[in-house]
Amino acid sequence: MKVGVLTGGGDCPGLNAVIRGVVRKGVQEYGYEFTGFKDGWRGAVEGDTVPLGIPAVRGILPRGGTILGSSRTNPFTLDEGVRQIKDTLAKHEVDALIAIGGEDTLGVAARLHAEYGIPCVGVPKTIDNDLSATDYTFGFDTAVGIATEAIDRLHTTAESHMRVLVVEVMGRHAGWIALHSGLAGGANAILIPEQRFDLDEVCAWVTSRFKASYAPIVVVAEGAMPKDGDMVLKDATTDSFGHVRLSGVGEWLAKEIEARTGKEARTTVLGHVQRGGTPSAFDRWLATRFGLHAVDAVRDGAFGTMVALRGTDIVRVPLAEATARLKTVDPALYREAGVFFG
Numbered sequence: 245m246k247v248g249v250l251t252g253g254g255d256c257p258g259l260n261a262v263i264r265g266v267v268r269k270g271v272q273e274y275g276y277e278f279t280g281f282k283d284g285w286r287g288a289v290e291g292d293t294v295p296l297g298i299p300a301v302r303g304i305l306p307r308g309g310t311i312l313g314s315s316r317t318n319p320f321t322l323d324e325g326v327r328q329i330k331d332t333l334a335k336h337e338v339d340a341l342i343a344i345g346g347e348d349t350l351g352v353a354a355r356l357h358a359e360y361g362i363p364c365v366g367v368p369k370t371i372d373n374d375l376s377a378t379d380y381t382f383g384f385d386t387a388v389g390i391a392t393e394a395i396d397r398l399h400t401t402a403e404s405h406m407r408v409l410v411v412e413v414m415g416r417h418a419g420w421i422a423l424h425s426g427l428a429g430g431a432n433a434i435l436i437p438e439q440r441f442d443l444d445e446v447c448a449w450v451t452s453r454f455k456a457s458y459a460p461i462v463v464v465a466e467g468a469m470p471k472d473g474d475m476v477l478k479d480a481t482t483d484s485f486g487h488v489r490l491s492g493v494g495e496w497l498a499k500e501i502e503a504r505t506g507k508e509a510r511t512t513v514l515g516h517v518q519r520g521g522t523p524s525a526f527d528r529w530l531a532t533r534f535g536l537h538a539v540d541a542v543r544d545g546a547f548g549t550m551v552a553l554r555g556t557d558i559v560r561v562p563l564a565e566a567t568a569r570l571k572t573v574d575p576a577l578y579r580e581a582g583v584f585f586g
């Protein structure tokens with residue numbers, strides 16, 4: 245049995261741990277061979293491969309990024325993309341594919357399996373934690389840890405200068421990183437894409453914090469949007485995923501808060517710092533287990549499935565279920581955090 249492995253979409257701490265888990269178990273227990281496809285679906289389309297055996301995975305467990313490289317190539321947007329993938333699989337005698345990725349990468353795997361019978365198993369990856377059908381994705385815990393540490397540090401600067409500090413974290417469509425790091429870091433406002441925020445309310449929270457002699461921290465997810473009345477439409481753009489966004493929402497917010505409350509405000513955009521570097525212990529544990537179970541799914545012929553975390557168990561779910569819709573923050577969970585705002 246020869247198995248192809250690829251990593252697609254944004255990089256994410258734990259990708260290498262999955263690859264290592266897959267290869268170690270596949271080679272040692274089942275005698276499989278592996279081929280790595282470079283840069284996600286691009287490598288599968290173009291036949292760009294790398295050898296993937298035990299030597300290639302030695303020492304990679306704590307390393308961020310992915311030894312296979314990544315891209316956002318989607319074969320379904322290319323004229324001959326699917327045919328090229330079939331040719332690559334035939335040429336390299338690959339019997340099954342393990343695709344490690346988020347919504348886009350796994351959406352491709354789901355279609356390749358459902359529409360073309362290509363044997364695919366998926367592994368869920370995203371720092372955003374917004375994939376359905378799994379309690380957590382690896383990378384999320386690391387991102388929350390990095391954001392929380394940043395918030396802790398920013399508290400001291402906010403207090404020393406009695407400033408408002410706005411922290412922009414990742415999360416285009418879902419506010420999981422904002423919610424978890426905001427709670428863990430003791431933020432005074434957490435703004436998420438799932439619920440448009442009221443700028444007057446945010447300014448009232450800020451003012452109330454100063455009255456109590458504290459300097460407020462506002463955590464805002466990059467995809468958060470103000471309510472229509474507050475929107476400066478000219479500042480909104482459509483991102484590469486076709487979603488209307490207020491690009492630079494953190495900067496925009498700090499300016500508005502300063503203008504409306506008269507308090508000095510600054511923004512820190514954490515950006516790709518949240519995605520890079522060594523994975524947390526939890527993410528190494530989860531990613532490794534995902535890898536071990538993904539190769540078991542191949543052995544069992546459980547194609548068209550994705551490995552997922554349910555409680556402390558790793559289970560298999562249909563790829564279609566995992567990619568049908570995004571997992572967003574439940575309104576009740578968000579309301580629960582509201583007691584700390586202001």
Ligand code: F6P
Pocket residue numbers: 254346370371372414415416466519
């Ligand atoms: O999906 C992961 C993610 O990091 C998002 O949180 C973020 O919006 C996006 O990727 C950024 O993508 P890129 O690195 O391609 O700009």
